[in-house]
Structures are given as structure tokens and as C-alpha cells.
Amino acid sequence: MTVTPSAEFVARHIGPQGSDIDTMLSQLGYSSIDELVDTAVPADIRQSEPLDLPAPRTEAEVLADLRVLANKNVMKTQMIGQGFSDTYTPPVILRNVLEDPAWYTAYTPYQPEISQGRLEALINFQTMVMDLTAMPIANASMLDEASAVAESVLLMRRANKAKGSGKTVLDANLFPQSIAVVLGRAEALGFEVEIADLSAGLPEGDISGIVLQQPGNNGAVVDHTAIIAAAKERGAMVTVAADILSLTMITAPGEQGADIAVGNTQRFGVPLFFGGPHAAYLAVRTGLERQLPGRLVGVSKDDAGYPAYRLALQTREQHIRREKATSNICTAQALLAITASMYAVYHGPAGLKRIAQRTHNHARTIATLLSGAGLELASDSFFDTVQVKVTDADTIITKAEEAGINLRRVDATTVGISTDEATTSAHVAAIAAAFGIEGESFTAEGFELPAAVQRTSDYLSHPIFNTIKSETQMLRYLRKLSDRDLALDRTMIPLGSCTMKLNSTAEMESISWPEFASIHPYAPAHQTEGWRELITDLEGRLTTITGYAGVSIQPNAGSQGEYAGLLAIRGYHLSNGDTARTVCLIPASAHGTNAASAVLAGMKVVVVKTAADGTIDAADLDAKIEANKDVLAAIMITYPSTHGVYDADVREVCDKVHAAGGQVYIDGANMNALVGLAQPGQFGGDVSHLNLHKTFCIPHGGGGPGVGPIGVAEHLIPFLPGDASGSYSMRDGIPVVATMFGSAGVLPISWAYIAMMGGEGLTDATKTAILSANYIASKLNEYFPILFTGNKGLVAHECILDLRELTNKTGVTAEDVAKRLIDFGFHAPTLSFPVAGTLMVEPTESEDLGEIERFIEAMIAIHVEMHQVLAGDFTIEESPLRNAPHTVAAVVNSAWDRKYTVEQAAFPVHALRVDKYFPAVGRIDGAGGDRNLICSCPSPEAFED
The missing domain is CATH 3.40.640.10 (Type I PLP-dependent aspartate aminotransferase-like (Major domain))
Known part of the structure; x- marks a missing residue:
């Protein structure tokens, strides 16, 4: 097959190719991916037209497009402050973190x-x-x-x-x-x-x-x-x-x-x-x-x-x-x-103090100049920010901008000047010139911090902040720590509901370009045209993908997207005079954040039961709607469901809630199973949040950053969060949920992903995610039954492996399996969610067949070990499952006396003899850690002991 240049990235993003796809389809008994998808996804939610997005671009073209956007941003010395300061990222940290x-x-x-x-x-x-x-x-x-x-x-x-x-x-x-x-x-x-x-x-x-x-x-x-x-x-x-x-x-x-x-x-x-x-x-x-x-x-x-x-x-x-x-x-x-x-490790306490003193002294110098010129300062005691009264703030700010410096316009007669690590004497001189102050050299005189506020206590005394002096040491420390972890650069992370897919280098490259990274959130709009164009375009593409009427990217996490979406629903009801509509229905299987977000949005949570097949219990839903019909604000549903299934009745559920006067919130955590196939804004949703750190390739980063934009129907557009002008007025009572454009710095990642994939590529990714999940489900079902399935036994983009029967027979828990997978070099699937005693697996579209087979092999090998326990070869306490994971120190031990061999512990499958990850520690005592809470760096002696 010939891959056109415009499709090159699609082929690199999607793991299974050519004959691998044929192999997977053969296992499932389908002749094509489209036949599989048509069977799995309910016909009544399918979108009728392909995604109307620009044609896919190559990596080189997208990076060139991003360069054009970046160049539309005007780089200035940022002295606006208001909680945001310029800084110098040490290159060893920039490149190696x-x-x-x-x-x-x-x-x-x-x-x-x-x-x-x-x-x-x-x-x-x-x-x-x-x-x-x-x-x-x-x-x-x-x-x-x-x-x-x-x-x-x-x-x-x-x-x-x-x-x-x-x-x-x-x-x-x-x-x-x-x-x-x-x-x-x-x-x-x-x-x-x-x-x-x-x-x-x-x-x-x-x-x-x-x-x-x-x-x-x-x-x-x-x-x-x-x-x-x-x-x-x-x-x-x-x-x-x-x-x-x-x-x-x-x-x-x-x-x-x-x-x-x-x-x-x-x-x-x-x-x-x-x-x-x-x-x-x-x-x-x-x-x-x-x-x-x-x-x-x-x-x-x-x-x-x-x-x-x-x-x-x-x-x-x-x-x-x-x-x-x-x-x-x-x-x-x-x-x-x-x-x-x-x-902090790199600079140590002395280095941080030097940076602070230099920052403070530049502010003192500016204050000396301004007060010497007869201008009134807001305070004689400050750290890095000097506010000054002037006749015309705009004139001063314009002069400073012409000299390459952004200052803060507090009001028509007040200018704010904030110094930072990047401030130099040249910047101070330029500011003086903007105020019409002449001179050859400037020094700080007075304005020392009062004794009552000066710190006298020590800080950062732990050795970690005092022993790394050279870049060589820093480099090795960073490498040592990263080697202790398992991340996506080493292995599939098959976490259900978390969509750990490829974060391509081309997507990541532009975020650290200075033209994007060094722009202050309150820089003048005419200096941020590139950012605003990228954001507007991304919002438009996400609007097309979701089928909604509008999108806001302000929420800076999925949880904040939930909160913002529910606030939009709340604002809509209040605008209609429906002050009593405060009840939010939430299925028992929903993400935990759903209920917490509803409470924060001022709503009362009413839980809807789950039926035996994993769907929403229709009778209980009807009863809860009837009982709350006059006070119903919304229902929050995840689609496909948290059980990894395309529920066939989703339109019916939406219609019932709408008929009772409520709104429908569709949690977008599982959007990776919908893009290009179905649009929540078209099959019944009024609002959805998206996880850009899942479906749209922003990396998880060890637990953040994330971005959780919301898409809304036309009637909710007036209630989208916030005023992004920086003035933070509460427009018609609609609050902001984060700063300006939220976590804008990582938006080029999602923009690049969508641009390189195009509508057809995004749709192919969704189809492949469905194929891979069903392949795993089919291969493992005889060992670990798939808990919930949809039409003709198919799942969506993830599947739940039910370990409970084997646990009852052997005592081997889902946690034991999760820890044993570490010995195979895998991150475990999602543990005991949404059902206790199960593992939820999501391979995503980015994992190739070889890696998927490696995971299947590991799970089958673990199944054999569970049956060894059942057969009495060893008790659960004596088994490699309960003693997993195995460290180097555990297996390189002349006193080895366990009932299983060192080889079974360390090399349970042959391929591990060549490429083997060993965890830094064995199984951790969680309860003991909670009973004896220590949350700061332990002393070096703790490790020696």
C-alpha cells in the first residue's frame, strides 16, 4: 500500500497496519473495520457526514504552520506581573524534564x-x-x-x-x-x-x-x-x-x-x-x-x-x-x-536567595527613580512590584512597549511594574526612559524590606537541595529518577478510561518555542494574535468534532470542565426562572469526579442504579425522573459508558431527561470511541467536556497537565465560562473557572494532532481503537471473562476483565495481578474501577499488534500462575503474584528460598531476558504509610538503614 505524504502521520500515529489489521479482524470474524464498527456502534447515533475538517498536513507542514502562528505573537520583556513572571528554565531541566x-x-x-x-x-x-x-x-x-x-x-x-x-x-x-x-x-x-x-x-x-x-x-x-x-x-x-x-x-x-x-x-x-x-x-x-x-x-x-x-x-x-x-x-x-x-534542586537555597535579592533590588532601583522624580508609589515596602500614580497610564505603557517592555495598566492613572529573574539593568534604564527619567546609571537607595517582614529562618536544608552543584550531577539525577519509572516511552499503558496514546514529538515540539512559551496571559491583544488565532481555530475544530454550537477552552482540567459545564446548565435554568432545578442525576457507574463537580456547582446528587448488563437501569431512571421532574437540572452520563459499551438507549435517556425539563451532560472522557463516528452534540447532549490530555494527545505528565474544554449547544453559549479579556468582570453572573485561556501553553499539541490527522485520520484512529479493544477482549475472554458487552458481544474502545470468580477460588486479587504485570514490564490496567475486583483495559489506537500480543501473553501467563495457586503448587502467600513486583535485590539473592524459581520471578516470559524493567522497590505498604504520615523528603539515613 502506498502512503501519501498527507497520510504519513496518520500511519505513524496508528499502530496496527496492513496484515496486522487483517489478523485482528480474522480473530473477531469480520471482513473489514467498517463492518466491525457498524456492528458495535448503534446506528441511530452515527453521524451522517464525515468530519468537515481541513485536509491532513504532514509533520513538516504543521510545524511550518505553527511557526507562522508563533511569529504573529510579539515577544516583549514581560513586566506585567499579577501572578505571572518571566523566568529562566535551566536547559538541563528544559530538555530532560x-x-x-x-x-x-x-x-x-x-x-x-x-x-x-x-x-x-x-x-x-x-x-x-x-x-x-x-x-x-x-x-x-x-x-x-x-x-x-x-x-x-x-x-x-x-x-x-x-x-x-x-x-x-x-x-x-x-x-x-x-x-x-x-x-x-x-x-x-x-x-x-x-x-x-x-x-x-x-x-x-x-x-x-x-x-x-x-x-x-x-x-x-x-x-x-x-x-x-x-x-x-x-x-x-x-x-x-x-x-x-x-x-x-x-x-x-x-x-x-x-x-x-x-x-x-x-x-x-x-x-x-x-x-x-x-x-x-x-x-x-x-x-x-x-x-x-x-x-x-x-x-x-x-x-x-x-x-x-x-x-x-x-x-x-x-x-x-x-x-x-x-x-x-x-x-x-x-x-x-x-x-x-x-x-529548586538546581539552584539550592543560596541560588534562590540570590535570584530573589536581584529581583528585589531591580524593583528598589525602579522605585528610587520614580520617587526621585516626584511620583507617588502605592507602597514603600514591596518585593518585586512597584505601582505608581501617573497622569496618563496609557502614554507610559505605550512608551515602554515601544522600548520592548510590557507594563501593567492597573487603571487610567496607575501603572504596575514587576521585576523577575529575567530583569536586567538595561530593562530598568528603558523603564526610566519611558517615564522621562534621564541618567547614566541607576542604583537602589532605600526601600529595604522592614525588619518585621524579613525572613530569618532557614529553608531547603535537606541534602537534595544542597548537594547537586554541577550540570553533570543534575543530568544524572534526572536520569536516575526517570529510570525508576514506567512511562509510555517504554511500554503500553493500558489504562481504561485514561486513553494513554501516542504524544508525538511533532505535536510536542512547538510548546517550548519562545514565541508561544514567553507570552504573558495579560499581554495586549495586538501582541497575541498568533495565540488567539490558534485558540479560535482549535475551538472551531473541536466544535466540528463534537457537533456542538460552541466551545470554550478555559477549563484547565477535565474536572474543571465538568464544573464549568454544570455551571452553564445552572445559569441556563436560572435565566429561565427555574431556581428550583437543582437535582443532578448521576449513574452509579459514573466517574467519581461527576458527583463532586455537581456538588461544587450547587446541585444535589441523585444516583441512578446500574442494570445487570451495565446499562442505566431504565426503571430506576424513570422513577428518579418522575420523583424529581419539577427540580431536575441535569443528568450526567458517560458515553460510551464507563463499562466500555455503546449503550443502545442513549437517545432515549436524553429524550426522557429533556421531556422533564432537564439538560443532558455527556462526559467526554471516552470521546476516543466517538470522534468521526458520532457527535454528542447531535445525539442528545447539551454540554460535554473533552479531555485534551486523553483523546487529543496532550500528555498526562505524571498526573498533569490537563485541559478540559467544554462544548455546548446553542442555548448554552451565553453561559460559557468567563470573560477572557483580563478584566474579570462577572458577565451576567457567569463566573470564570481559570485564568484567561486556561492552560493555553499546551493547546498547540492538540491543534497539531487534529491538523496532522485530518477528519479521515481521526475517524480511522477511533475505528482502530475499537478494533484493538475488541481484539484483546476476544483473545482474553476465555481466561478472564469480559464483564460487559454490547451488540453481538462487542465492546467499545475498552473492556473490563472480570477476575472475581478466580479471586474467589484462589485468593489472587486484581491488585495482585496489577503488581505482577510490573514484572512483565507493563503498567497495570485501571484497577477495580468501575467494578471492584476487575481490570479495565484500553489499548488505544497507537499500540501495534506486537505490543498488544505482548500484553495478552503476560495476562495468559498470569492466568497460569493463578491456576498454580488453585492446583496447590504454592499458596497465595507463597506465590509470585502476592510477592510481586520483584526487584533486582529480591532476585539477586543467595538466600532465595521461595517456592517458585528466580527465573519465574524475573523472566516469566522468554523475551524479558533481553529487555527487562526492574522496579526500584517491592510492594509498598499503603496502610502503614497512612498510619505514619510522612510527606517530606526522608533523611539519607532512612535509606541506609
Whole structure:
């Protein structure tokens, strides 16, 4: 077969080719993929026309197209501030973390034995945050600072039993985007928020919590000790949003008495990325750790007693707690948190302090010049931001822009100037010239930080931040950690519902180009034409793919897309005067984030039962609709279902809900089974979120970044999230859910994927994903029965292997199988979701037949070992399954006395003798780690012991 140049990328993206496809179809008994698809996908949801997208482009053409778009962005020195700073990503980190597939293709570390590298990097992040904020517990990152502030507000309301019903007070000196996101959360949940100048004291009334900014929006650095003490006296809790770099010089929030510290780590080596993705942080005092949103990395031990890292206290997570969850956060920003942590490792405490002092001194010099010229400053105490009163802000900003520098327009008579790691004396001179200040050389005089706010305590004292001095050491440290992990660059990651497909190099290449990466989110619109054109075009292509009327890319994770979509539904009902419509129906099999998102959007969750065949229980659905017909807001369904099946009655379900006055939310997590075949906006959906980090190739990055845009029907377009102008006005009460364009920095990945695939290529990818999943189901069904199937025994793009009967006979659990797969060099499928005791497998379209067969061989070999237990060759406790995974230290051991051979432990199939991955640790004691919670870097002696 001749592959045309325009189809070259399609052939590289899709794994099975030519005779491999014939082999798979033969196993299934179909003569063509189209025949298979026509049987699996219900005819009444199929789209009638192919996707109307531009013809596919080659890798070279798409990179040239992206270069044209990038060149439409105007690169300036960014001194706008407002929570975003220019920074210098050390090249060793840029190339060996941000641009290294060993880091960016990894999955969330739910299987910790194969995630020790990224978990160590994340515990470095936690330690860095804990030290700098002087807090005893920090999580492993949040989505962005604005949503982290919102999460802290909800945490204060939950944790403050005495004053939880009181109002939340936001200091007027918070960043506008943080205020806007909090107001959106408050409006949906119905609690009071007051914005007040807290420098004048606390307002009257019951207060559950207050939020302060350090430094403030106007740059002021303030001793918050008194207001924090006053808040505590009134029974309120306190959050401080703190600039991470400033904490090397300024008294930490924990030392001033705060309960919670939040902030952004972007300026620790993470590019501006037009607003994201950036890793925010959230740290808390002792006693709040079990209410902490997001992920928490802890230290435990493996089965040999060796220290090992794992995600701790996972019962806090929304996957498990559903409507009782404290947060709907699912995706974090792991890749960016790892980058920030490595920046701290690279520079160490002394290096960070030097960068902070240089940044501060440039700001002092600017303040000296401006005050010397008779201009009024907003504050005499600041870290990096000077705000100044002028006659005409626009004139000053224009002059600075002509000199190559972007300043912040606060209002018509106020200009903001923020210094950072990239600021030089030349920039200071250019700013002076924009203000009409003449001189040959400029120095800082005065404006030192007051003694009351100067930090005197140590930080980053752990050896990891003090022993890596050279690039050689750094390079080897990064390689050592990445070698401890299993990522997509080494093996198939067959996780059901997670779509771990190819993240091609051509898709990834442009995101670190300076013309994309160095643009400030609040840069003037005329400087960001390339970004805006790319975003508009991507939204248009996603609109075509989904069949909706409009798309917003602002939500910066799938969970945030769910939240934004439900807010759109809520806004629609309110606009119609339907204030009582607050009930959201959610099938029992739904993703855990669905229920949590519904609660955050101010809705009441009513669960709909699942029938024996895995479909929505029609009788229970009818009963729940009838019982709630006057208060029904929406139903949230995942399609294909979470059970990996194309339910034939989806149109009927949608029609029933619409007839009762509700809206239909179709969760787009499984969109990889629909693209080009069916459009949720055409078979009954009113709104869907998409996971660009699944279907549209943004890599998972060890647990983030993610992007969760929403598509909506025509009547919901007025309720799409936010005002993206940067002014953060609440347009008709519709809140923003993230900063500006969300995690814009990774959007070129999805744009490139769609551009290189074209409509036909995207459709072929979907068809191949269905083929591969059905092939695995067919080959493994006699060993591990497929739990749910659709028409003629077919599945969609994933299948559920039912281990429960064998577990009952042998005692071998699904977790045992997951750990044993590590010995075969595989990441396990999704464990015990959506049904306990099962494995959900999704091969995606990118895995070739050889890799699929390797997985099948591994599962059959494990089946044989389960029958060895059944036959009495060894007990479950003595088996390689219960003792998996096997480390090098376990098998290279002269005292080996197990009932099975070393060869069976290490080389259960012949091919592993050539290419073998050994995990860094054995099976980890999760419960022990939760009982003895340690969330910072352990001492080197812990490993020696």
C-alpha cells in the first residue's frame, strides 16, 4: 500500500497496519473495520457526514504552520506581573524534564512501585513548599493559583466547625483573577463573600475565614501578624496567598500564624505559557491534612523494609468519595511541579536567595527613580512590584512597549511594574526612559524590606537541595529518577478510561518555542494574535468534532470542565426562572469526579442504579425522573459508558431527561470511541467536556497537565465560562473557572494532532481503537471473562476483565495481578474501577499488534500462575503474584528460598531476558504509610538503614 505524504502521520500515529489489521479482524470474524464498527456502534447515533475538517498536513507542514502562528505573537520583556513572571528554565531541566517523554508521558502514580522517580520529584516539591511556607504539610500541586485560593476558601469553611457558616472575607489586595474564581464558587454554593480592605481591620459579623495576599496585588509587602491574630481571636481561619520566590526573603505564612498558604510556583523555571499550565501549591497547618484537596505524596516502606513513596490518604480523593468529596480536583500539574522542584534542586537555597535579592533590588532601583522624580508609589515596602500614580497610564505603557517592555495598566492613572529573574539593568534604564527619567546609571537607595517582614529562618536544608552543584550531577539525577519509572516511552499503558496514546514529538515540539512559551496571559491583544488565532481555530475544530454550537477552552482540567459545564446548565435554568432545578442525576457507574463537580456547582446528587448488563437501569431512571421532574437540572452520563459499551438507549435517556425539563451532560472522557463516528452534540447532549490530555494527545505528565474544554449547544453559549479579556468582570453572573485561556501553553499539541490527522485520520484512529479493544477482549475472554458487552458481544474502545470468580477460588486479587504485570514490564490496567475486583483495559489506537500480543501473553501467563495457586503448587502467600513486583535485590539473592524459581520471578516470559524493567522497590505498604504520615523528603539515613 502506498502512503501519501498527507497520510504519513496518520500511519505513524496508528499502530496496527496492513496484515496486522487483517489478523485482528480474522480473530473477531469480520471482513473489514467498517463492518466491525457498524456492528458495535448503534446506528441511530452515527453521524451522517464525515468530519468537515481541513485536509491532513504532514509533520513538516504543521510545524511550518505553527511557526507562522508563533511569529504573529510579539515577544516583549514581560513586566506585567499579577501572578505571572518571566523566568529562566535551566536547559538541563528544559530538555530532560519538560521535553523528555520519560517524564511527560507518565501516568498519575497510582501504581507507586513503577512511579518512584516522579514521586521522589513530587516529594521534593512538597518539601520545597513546606520549607518556604513554614507549613508542616503541602500537597503535590494544584491547577493554578486562582483555583487554589478557591479551594482554600472551601477548606476553611469545612474545617472551621464553629464559624463554617460565616462569611468569607477576601482582602481587596488579592489578584483579580483569584477574587473572580472565588466569587464563582461562592455564587454556586450560596455562601457570602465580602471584599474588604483588611489593612483597615476586619469587617463586622461572623467570619469563617479570610484570605490575604503577600505581596499584595499592588505589590505591597505587609506584616500580617496583627490581622491574622485578630482573625483568630474572632474564630476565623486564615489563608495567605504567597509569592514562592519572595518567601526566601519575607517571613513565611506559617511563621505569621496562617492556617493555609497557597500560591503559584510558575516563577521557578516554568515558562509563562500564555497563562498555564502552572503548578500551584497548597500547604496547611497540622490537623488539616485529611481535608487537604489534591494529591499528597507520602513515605512508606516496601515488603523488604526499604523506604518507598506513594500517594497518601487516597480516601480523600473524589474518585472514592463522590458527592462527599471535598474537592473535584483530579488532574494536578505534576509535570510542572516536577519542573519547579528541579529548579529548586538546581539552584539550592543560596541560588534562590540570590535570584530573589536581584529581583528585589531591580524593583528598589525602579522605585528610587520614580520617587526621585516626584511620583507617588502605592507602597514603600514591596518585593518585586512597584505601582505608581501617573497622569496618563496609557502614554507610559505605550512608551515602554515601544522600548520592548510590557507594563501593567492597573487603571487610567496607575501603572504596575514587576521585576523577575529575567530583569536586567538595561530593562530598568528603558523603564526610566519611558517615564522621562534621564541618567547614566541607576542604583537602589532605600526601600529595604522592614525588619518585621524579613525572613530569618532557614529553608531547603535537606541534602537534595544542597548537594547537586554541577550540570553533570543534575543530568544524572534526572536520569536516575526517570529510570525508576514506567512511562509510555517504554511500554503500553493500558489504562481504561485514561486513553494513554501516542504524544508525538511533532505535536510536542512547538510548546517550548519562545514565541508561544514567553507570552504573558495579560499581554495586549495586538501582541497575541498568533495565540488567539490558534485558540479560535482549535475551538472551531473541536466544535466540528463534537457537533456542538460552541466551545470554550478555559477549563484547565477535565474536572474543571465538568464544573464549568454544570455551571452553564445552572445559569441556563436560572435565566429561565427555574431556581428550583437543582437535582443532578448521576449513574452509579459514573466517574467519581461527576458527583463532586455537581456538588461544587450547587446541585444535589441523585444516583441512578446500574442494570445487570451495565446499562442505566431504565426503571430506576424513570422513577428518579418522575420523583424529581419539577427540580431536575441535569443528568450526567458517560458515553460510551464507563463499562466500555455503546449503550443502545442513549437517545432515549436524553429524550426522557429533556421531556422533564432537564439538560443532558455527556462526559467526554471516552470521546476516543466517538470522534468521526458520532457527535454528542447531535445525539442528545447539551454540554460535554473533552479531555485534551486523553483523546487529543496532550500528555498526562505524571498526573498533569490537563485541559478540559467544554462544548455546548446553542442555548448554552451565553453561559460559557468567563470573560477572557483580563478584566474579570462577572458577565451576567457567569463566573470564570481559570485564568484567561486556561492552560493555553499546551493547546498547540492538540491543534497539531487534529491538523496532522485530518477528519479521515481521526475517524480511522477511533475505528482502530475499537478494533484493538475488541481484539484483546476476544483473545482474553476465555481466561478472564469480559464483564460487559454490547451488540453481538462487542465492546467499545475498552473492556473490563472480570477476575472475581478466580479471586474467589484462589485468593489472587486484581491488585495482585496489577503488581505482577510490573514484572512483565507493563503498567497495570485501571484497577477495580468501575467494578471492584476487575481490570479495565484500553489499548488505544497507537499500540501495534506486537505490543498488544505482548500484553495478552503476560495476562495468559498470569492466568497460569493463578491456576498454580488453585492446583496447590504454592499458596497465595507463597506465590509470585502476592510477592510481586520483584526487584533486582529480591532476585539477586543467595538466600532465595521461595517456592517458585528466580527465573519465574524475573523472566516469566522468554523475551524479558533481553529487555527487562526492574522496579526500584517491592510492594509498598499503603496502610502503614497512612498510619505514619510522612510527606517530606526522608533523611539519607532512612535509606541506609
